[in-house]
Amino acid sequence: MNGPEILFYIPIFGGLPVTETLRNTWIVMAILILLSLWLTSGMKMQGISKKQVVVEQGVKMLYQMVEDTMGKDKLFFAPYIGTLFLFVLFSNLMGMFAMRAPTADLNTTAGLILIYFMLNQYFAIKCHGLAGRLKGFVEPIPVMLPLNIVGEFSTPISMALRLFGNIASGIVITSLIYQALTWVSNLVFGGITAFPVFAVGIPAVLSIYFDVFTDVMQAYIVTMLTMVFLAMAMD
């Protein structure tokens, strides 16, 4: 099992590898930007089209969810949460189109969670003040200090690893299934054709669980956890 393929090197700092991950991220970004351009084109106040109803309903749902989970005073997070969800969802779903999902690379998930971590620290200090923030580490008892510090870092690390692990294991399992089906095909039809007959329809059915379900689920979960932990850090 290989990591992301290196496409070319940027000749600075001794050659920065540009990988499949980056290319697929750019594809996802392009899709999302074009999609939002298309979705928001021709928006009107009255006599709205079906497209606009859908996109408005989606945005309303997003704001409602942020309000329910984080509270009314943190509604300004909604665009970030929405971006996170859309980016992770589309990145996860890239795996269905025979491209390596950007989230199957630890760099992507770590980058996402790094943003979350910085936001978390910034708003925690902004809401509680530096002194209150430091005091929070020795609560409820000072003995908890090491645990609290570990907990502060383990939450984002586990979030990054969870997303990466789920998507990467999906890739591993899909490739294992392909290998197994190719092996069975060769066993059964080995004398007739080298084409892996069984590998045509069956993976699609399995990918409904391993790709679609897990992908949507993980996008939802990473968004949800980001909201919950941000709200917890601020309250």
Add this chain to the structure above:
Amino acid sequence: MEKAIVLGCSALGAGIAMIAGLGPGIGQGYAAGKAAEAVGRQPEAAGTVTRTLLTGCAVAESTGIYSLLIALTLIFVNPLVGML
């Protein structure tokens, strides 16, 4: 020869690491059972219960994911071979 031993032990280690998958399985099953009870008791709160269940399962899954990552690292990255 040494490399073969390390590779074989890495594979064994990966398999042993995945024993940790038991924990999240039991934990998530227990959580799902409790959630089913909660929905049975309060069907109108099904949405909230499901949301909490999913979030809780995601957190409970962490240990399983860690072991999975260790197994994947042992198999695909082979960090121990580089130490020879």
Add this chain to the structure above:
Amino acid sequence: MDNLFLSLGYMPFISIDWTIIAQLLNTLILFLVLKKLLFGRVKQIIDARQAEVDKMYSDADAAMTEADRLKNLYADSVAGARDEAQRIVADARKTAEDQSEAILDEARTAASNMLAKAESEIASEKKKAVNEIKDEISDIAIMIAEKVVEKEITPADHEKLIADFIDRVGE
């Protein structure tokens, strides 16, 4: 081992390299673009519509309040008019009653006056008549007395005659 992977053109399965910075920047750029293009615009439309709806509602509320106020005003003025009418009718009736009372009183007074006058006239006439009769009686008595004196009647007859006469005339 890393070199082996790189020479094959693949990154390790699990690795952290400069891609993390690139992805971080990618996400930030995507966030800024989507915030401006998607969420900002849609939220603006939703808010504008919400504001419009709120305005319509408040306008409708204001119109309703105004209508209520006018309705109350009309009801008040109608009630006032009714009271006024009742008052006028009552006044008129009272005036009429007073007037009829006054007229009746006047008539009654006049009637009683006339009655009293008539009675007093009757009384005076009667008195006059009685006086005249008495005069006549006395004349007649004198006449009778002259005749009695001429015809020589007993005092008893005399007396009886006078009494009879008075009785008959004095009725």
